[in-house]
Amino acid sequence: MNRNSTRNILNRQKLAPQKKLGQNFLVHSHTAERIVQKAAIKKNDIVTEVGVGLGALTRPLAAAAQQVIGIETDSGIIRLHKEQQDLPTNVILRHQDILQVDFKQLAAESGGRIFFIANLPYSISTPFLFKLINHAHLIQRAVIMLQQEVAQRLAAQPGTKEYGVPTVLLASCADIKMVMRVKPEEFHPRPRVDSAVVELSFFPVPDRVEKLDKFCANTLRKVVSTAFGKRRKTLINALQSGDFSLTKMQLHELLATCNISPSIRAERLELQDFIRLTNGIENYQKIIT
Numbered sequence: 001m002n003r004n005s006t007r008n009i010l011n012r013q014k015l016a017p018q019k020k021l022g023q024n025f026l027v028h029s030h031t032a033e034r035i036v037q038k039a040a041i042k043k044n045d046i047v048t049e050v051g052v053g054l055g056a057l058t059r060p061l062a063a064a065a066q067q068v069i070g071i072e073t074d075s076g077i078i079r080l081h082k083e084q085q086d087l088p089t090n091v092i093l094r095h096q097d098i099l100q101v102d103f104k105q106l107a108a109e110s111g112g113r114i115f116f117i118a119n120l121p122y123s124i125s126t127p128f129l130f131k132l133i134n135h136a137h138l139i140q141r142a143v144i145m146l147q148q149e150v151a152q153r154l155a156a157q158p159g160t161k162e163y164g165v166p167t168v169l170l171a172s173c174a175d176i177k178m179v180m181r182v183k184p185e186e187f188h189p190r191p192r193v194d195s196a197v198v199e200l201s202f203f204p205v206p207d208r209v210e211k212l213d214k215f216c217a218n219t220l221r222k223v224v225s226t227a228f229g230k231r232r233k234t235l236i237n238a239l240q241s242g243d244f245s246l247t248k249m250q251l252h253e254l255l256a257t258c259n260i261s262p263s264i265r266a267e268r269l270e271l272q273d274f275i276r277l278t279n280g281i282e283n284y285q286k287i288i289t
Contacts, residue, residue, distance in 0.1 A: 003027045024187040026056040036060040039143040046110045050118035062088035103135040113140035136173035139202040151196035175206040220278045227266035236262035
């Protein structure tokens with residue numbers, strides 16, 4: 001694959017990259033091969049690829065894995081592959097929106113846990129990441145291409161402007177590793193920003209995650225989202241805007257019990273602080289009800 005051959009394939013099929021789908025096709029086979037190599041795919045792996053596109057990543061995936069389940073939302077791309085019959089025989093092509101896919105069913109097809117490889121459209125990267133977090137118990141790994149700015153957010157440290165809701169929630173269930181950076185000239189059309197490939201490891205459960213205090217994932221999501229929803233406000237004021245059924249005085253008492261300053265801002269809290277706060281809220285609500 002190269003830029004000219006990509007254009008020619010699209011033109012022959014009267015297709016064009018759709019802006020609303022955020023389509024940017026990989027045009028260099030060596031980049032796709034590097035991603036597959038970095039993903040350390042084994043011969044018995046069943047891999048789910050999100051965004052098949054013209055198959056630049058699908059073909060080296062199929063050569064490395066036992067089977068590839070290709071999820072593609074563009075009906076024109078689906079038509080192209082069905083007419084051309086140009087994908088390897090161990091690729092199952094599905095016309096679906098990954099945000100609507102039943103992950104429980106997909107996990108069963110994958111042998112128990114899902115292994116994702118994805119060149120994600122920027123427009124769905126955030127909802128897809130949250131879907132991964134919400135279904136962490138069904139996922140083995142996810143090796144995904146993201147806008148570099150989004151990738152940096154996932155690995156951000158407390159106290160930085162990049163640190164936020166996805167940073168904290170992802171850290172509560174997975175480890176993240178930066179795999180490689182990809183320049184705009186690797187795509188057609190060229191995006192205006194650099195991209196990055198990251199690896200998210202959910203299972204086996206990372207040691208760091210195993211050592212965390214036990215917590216309710218739903219309550220943690222609510223606490224973190226509320227705290228960062230008013231990130232310029234102090235923590236006490238941000239929490240007061242949430243639906244915790246606690247008065248300001250009760251929140252002050254709670255924060256004191258958790259050894260957290262009410263005047264701190266959400267971006268200064270570490271994951272363990274949020275977990276302590278989550279458990280504190282749950283315990284306090286049991287006492288007052």
